[in-house]
Amino acid sequence: MKKKLLLTATTALSLLILGACSNTGDQDIATMKGNKITVEQFYNEAKNTSANQQLARNMIIYQAFEDKYGDKVTQKEIDAKYDEQAKQYGDTFDSQLKAAGYTKESYKKTIKQQLAMEAGLKAHIKLTDADLKTAWESFHPEVEAQIIAVSSEDDAKAVKEEVSKDGADFAKIAKEKSVDTTTKDDGGTVKFDSTSTTIPAEVQEAAWKLKDGEISDPIAVTNTSTYTQTFYIVKMVKTSSKGNDMDKYKDKLKEIAEETKLNDSDFTTKVIGEVLKDQNVKIKDSAFSSVLETFTQAVDTKTSDSKATTSSDKETTSSEKATDSSEATSSSATEESTTSSSK
Template identity: 40%
Template sequence: MKKIILSCAALLLAVTIAGCSTDKTVATTTSGKITQEQLYNELKTQYGTTTLQTMLLNNVLEDQYGDKVSKKDTTAELDKLKAIYGDSFDATLKQSNITLDALKTNIRTTLLKKAAVSANAKFTDADYKRAFEIWTPKMTAQHILVADEATAKDLITKINAGEDFAKLAKENSTDTTTKNDGGKLPEFDYTSSLGTDFAAAAVKLKDGEVSPTPIQSQSGYHIVKMTKNPGKGKWEDRKKELKEILVTEITSDNTKLLPYLAQVVKKANVQIKEDDLKDAMAPFTQPAATSSSSAPKAKDSSKATSDTATSSSDSAAATSSSAK
């Protein structure tokens, strides 16, 4: 994220400089002076290709799919991140050297990429069934979190013997946020910071049931008592949610995403007038095979060769995943 912000700022500065008189002096020292032309050429050499690629890609995505992504959509995604980080949200942005406006821009770019994939991807029943293994409905439950499996098993034995779950949570849970409320968790599903493995194990429990064995996550070992589980139902009835999983999977993977971005770039008929920057869109225009079964069949599909192709979405994804 920091690299992209710096490179964008650098190129914008370079463009501004290029529009001015090239003999104007920017700085002087005892050893000589630096002109605007020298500064522009240096900025273009260091940041020009990657920044132009980012700017052009954002422009063509906005042109072709901008009407598919509203301000409300961007705000909703931003609110999810704020919910994950809570009071530490602003501090996290500052520590990451990311402005709120930059984060909003990156979120919107990610949503535009998702819109492009969603409009062009063709998913099979096998794809939907695979996504269904990950997907869970929103559930509510209580949990007790402990550091080791032996302690978790001992607590399960006590619960099965009739001891009060809420009381044991207050006395033993290491989750300081929920322990004093009997271990009550906020509503969660497969996308929550608890992790997909946690959700996959929890969804097997019926209302009122306690997990027969501890559920392991990055935080430790959980004992879960299900409060409300609406059930997964049939995959055929969940295609909208499952498509979101599949689209996100593609958007998060450079190799899978590039064929879709290549179609967007091809449709835009991008023409780069400056020879020094002519290869900026090469990752999207050089033909390469793709192994993605749902990828569009386009001759101009290309393999991921540039980190900047998906840098806008990576920052938002990294921000979210680091909260787990």
């Protein structure tokens, strides 16, 4: 979470710099014998870098979503998100904001834009029965377990042997040997379902296979940032089966299906394109002429597919009418022939 905040802050600061450059024109940045570097020169160089192209794109998108969906975001939600991040950073939060070029007010504006974008994306979600069934396939209800995390496979094997002995106190061993500071003080006790992100997926998958009281073999989990491995031992305390009744978990399944949509790049790209089109976004500086292409093309493709489908439907209808007309003509001719023969 801290990395995300710093990244967002850097983005906002760079955009502020670009905006300031475009507004101050010929103001000097530096002078030297017979020459100078102006803000405008700096801006003309800076705006062509890929990083600033991306920053400008993000700024346009967030502003478009705020304009369209900002009224869906309450001050209470903004304050709650701000307080949540402030709590995570503790005493360093104010200094982090200041170092990144934020004030409390400007950071809350950023939060509002993020929440407005989330509201806009969710407004376009229309879940189908197929979406819920897909969510159901991967869903597992909450279980209670205990975990011990150690730094090597040899340590994990030794822990597995120790906790498997008759009368072994798993909680006590977790407090003594687990390197997971989040859970060790509670004896490694955790509760999680298939939507949880605090427990590694590999650990979850292994846990689902255990019956109450069973202990897993060592489970290797690789940190994708540092490429270091942590090894887990899991004891199932209380498992549960989802059974066959989807309706029992309908709200949770909707939540899973909605999250799946929000993580679908094709879906989000099309929605962003639709919002940009609806807000009549026009690029005025040729340096940024292509920053929105990914999104506008997605909308154009969708519109083209829709027209093709409509055209196909019309052709089908026309063909059906022609067939009906042919059948009617044939029927009429048969009637005339029969009448003539009768005469």
